[in-house]
Amino acid sequence: MSALGAAEAGGGSLFRPLGGEEGEQRPAEIESLCMNCFRSGVTRLLLTRIPFFKEIIVSSFSCGSCAWSDAEIQSAGRIQELGVRYALAVTSRRDMDREVVKMDCATARIPELDFEIPAFTQKGVLTTVEGIIDRAIMGLEQDQPVxxxxxxxxxxxxxxxxxxxRQLKEVRSSFTFVLDDPSGNSFVENPRAPLRDDALVVSRYRRTPQQAAMLGLEGEDSDEHPAESAEDLRNEVLQFNTNCPECNAPANTNMKLVQIPHFKEVIIMATNCDSCGHRTNEVKSGGAIEAQGTRITLRITDPSDMTRDVLKSETCSVEIPELEFELGMGALGGKFTTLEGLLKDIRELVERNPFTLGDSSTPRQTGKLQEFLGKLQQVIEGKTKAHFIMDDPAGNSYLQNVYAPEDDPELKVERYERTFEQNEDLGLNDMKTEGYESEGASGR
Known part of the structure; x- marks a missing residue:
């Protein structure tokens, strides 16, 4: 690395123009391991700048023991914001001598021969158009004897x-050389630079999600297909590692985004433990807290009402006036099920109440419990008419309207302004989303 140190000490740039007259370019030499014979070889690094393009790193390796050698180039910059596509009309021998920087992620094509060198099948090279064709010929001839x-x-x-x-190399007829690099770091020389070259067409483009993934940029936003990305997320089941809440053994939680018709998107999460068999599921709202609370009242008149879809958020309370029953906010967590499924979960929750079971229970408590469970079972079976009320101050709960988009005569949905206490329970009173910039400026 003495060459790099000398360049820095002299105050000069580490990247000198390729073939320039700013002094002799001396590569840095590094002793490194030969991957062919596992003895010591020498890697040479040359930091250079291509005129009217950018900085690149040219590296070569040679082994004195087995005579194995290799060479490649790498971009000294970052992946560009846009991909680049060069289309060169080759009409003379001088066009064959144009310098070409072909990165490993670039694709080279000659449409007239229906010929293509796919991305990541060759290392990055600094060569010429003729050199690209020579490398292709060498690759094809390599296994011809076999x-x-x-x-x-x-x-x-x-x-x-x-x-x-080989006939292309003689340029008996014109052809097109296309170099397409989604990273934007490949290059075809314009000998007339900075003037325009009529034979060379350079176009920039925005990468597709597939090209971004190929470059390891999966998190890159794509403005061209936002709806397509959202649709992929809806159709995909995401999975992450967690621990079982019962036995603490490693388990997997599955998560999926679901669109509820005539309502909004929700996130359904389910955890299954292979060790103890424990299973749990929970629903989270995919949107923000609504501006108003929601109170939903359903008059249960028919057994078919039990098949209605129900989304009960974790901020929703449930009431059945005929049974003098009320389930507070947070109980049972978030649920996306049917009305029958939710009532059965309520029945199971009541049956597991520790104050009505075992030695702590009294005959009177047990009798009341059995009476309540019997009435609840009659509601589930559709033998008893009742009102089912869901009150969600966050406005994120839902009960299916089987007549949608028409009004349901048995379903009533009311919007109301939250009280101070309800906002306090939701943590909204201490939440401030305005005035940060002015406060920050005054603080400075």
Whole structure:
């Protein structure tokens, strides 16, 4: 690394122009391991700048023990905001001598021959248009002896194609050389720079989600297909590691985004433990707290009402006046089920009440419990008419309207302004979302 140190000490730039006259370019030499014979070899690094392009790092390795060598280039900058596509009309031998920087993620094509060098099949190289074709010919010729012995027909077709590539080098007829790099770091020389080159068309484009994923940029936002990305999220079941709340063994929680018709999106989470068999599920609202609270009242008149979909958020309370029953906010957590499923969960919750079971219970308490469970069972079976009321100050609960989009004669939905106490329970009284900039400016 003495060359790098000398450049810095002299106050010069680490990246000198390729073929420039600012002094001799001396590569830095680093002793490194040969991956062919596992003895010591030498890696040479040259930091250079291509005129009218950018800085690159040219590296080469050579081993004195086994004579193995290798070379590649890397961009010295970051991945660009836009991809780049070069289309060069090759009409003369001078066009074959144009410098080309082909990164490993770039695709090279010659449409006239229906020929393509896919991305990540070659290392990055600093070469010429002719050098790209020569490398393609060398790659095709590499296994020809084996093909001629095993499959003569395929070998003959490849020989024919190699002949066409060699004819391109002689430029007997014009052809198009296309270099497409989603990272934006490849380059085809314009010998007339900074003037315009009529034979070279350079176009910039926004990467597709597939190209961003190929470059390891999965988190990159795509403005072209936002609806497509949201649709993929709705159709995908996400999974993350957690621990079982019963036995604390490692378990997986599945999470999915679901759109409820005529309502909003919710997040359904389910956890299954393979160790103890414990299963749990929970529903979270996919949106913000509504501006008003919601009170939903359903008059249960038919057993078919038990099949209505119900979304009970964790901030919702439930009331059945005919049974003098009320379930407070937070009990049972968030649920997305049917009305029958929710009533059965309520029945199970009441049956597990520790104050009505075992030695702590009294005959009177047990009798009242059995009486209540009997009435609740009659409601579930549709034998008793009752009112089912859901009160959610956050406005994130839902009860299906089977007549939608028309009004349901048995369903009443009321919007109301929250009280101070309800806002306090939701943590809204201490939440401030305005005036931060002015306060920050005065504080400074």
């Amino acid at each position: 093909r001629r012995a095993t499959d003569r027909e395929v070998a003959a077709k490849i020989d024919e194609f190699i002949g066409k590539l």
